[in-house]
Amino acid sequence: MDTQFKKGVLDLCVLSTLRKKDHYGYELVQKISMDIQITEGTLYPILRRLKNEGYLQTYLRESSEGPSRKYYSLTKSGKDKAKKLKTEWKDFERKVDKILR
Amino acid sequence: MRKTEFLNELEEHLIGIAKDDKEEIMQDYEEHFKVGAKKKRTEAGIAKSLGNPKQIARDIRKELSKTTERDELKSEAIETFVAAKKFTKHIFNESKNKIENLIQEEKGRNRKGEFSKELWIILGLIVLSIISGRGIFMFGAVVIFVYSAIKYIKKEKKGNSKNAKIKSTSKKAKSNRKSSIKIILSLMFNFLFFIWFWISILCTLISLLISGIAILLSGAIVMAYSIFALISYKTPLTKDILFSALFAGAGLTIFGGLFTGLFEKLTKLFFKITKKYIELNMRFVRKWE
Incomplete structure (x- = not known):
């Protein structure tokens, strides 16, 4: 998949994944990098940026398998942003489809 | 690549990032390794799937610092700077090791005595040249000085090559020779000027x-x-x-x-x-x- 597509769409993917449920770092990175082939390491900076921008918040949760893990969840503005990005994507998809036909 | 190697390499390249961002990101990667270890993955495997730490550092800088068009140059500059720092550290440690090895070797030999004998000869020649007013003695002093310096350096090099710990490629040996000549020349000028x-x-x-x-x-x-x-x-x-x-x-x-x-x-x-x-x-x- 082209890198330009991937970069534009990562914010959307991250926010939408978190919209469904909260994830911890490793889990989120694995999930997204499985579907969209990106190097896992590049996701953490994106998460940090989204947090700085106020779309995400983090909390620690005890885990049965060892040390407590950092969980990511959407803030109110994160939820709004997720919705907005999804609409933009759908819109974009429609337009590109039209050209391709 | 092992976990500590990866994390150190990453941290070294995180120049120009706010302290809390830096700390939190390093924690994120630490945690990633920990969770991966729990899932029975190897450190090398985790590091590989994370990617190249230098590239990640570039991405982090892009996401988290105030970016301008000069980004590519800045990244190059940062990577060069880190490489130069590592190189200097490496040379310094190597020299330190060499000196320590030499000191252990020299404890038997009376190298210091040897050198100061030549020093007295040189001083004597200088005094002679002043007294007699003849330049030839001065010239002799310089020649003896250069000769003893070369001999001294050659002896040290011999001591070095005996030491198996020190890896030297031919490139390094060549540059060593070049630098010894430079050093002899500079010492000579030093000597001629300051004397x-x-x-x-x-x-x-x-x-x-x-x-x-x-x-x-x-x-x-x-x-x-x-x-x-x-x-x-x-x-x-x-x-x-x-x-x-x-x-x-x-x-x-x-x-x-x-x-x-x-x-x-x-x-x-x-x-x-x-x-x-x-x-x-x-x-x-x-x-x-």
């Missing part, structure tokens, strides 16, 4: 010392004469003149004493500085091996 200052300062100090002693002695002589004259009554001078002469003599003696003492101290300091300077030069030669 004149050193000699003139030395001569000044010597003459000042001699003047001090002369003043001291003349004061003493005046004192002695006036006392003798006062006692024996057999003198062309009147008593009052003799008395003033006595005190003038005393004053001169004291002054001469102080004067000589001062310059004696200065001369000692001068020789201490000279020794330190030579030491520094020797250390400089060793370090750049």
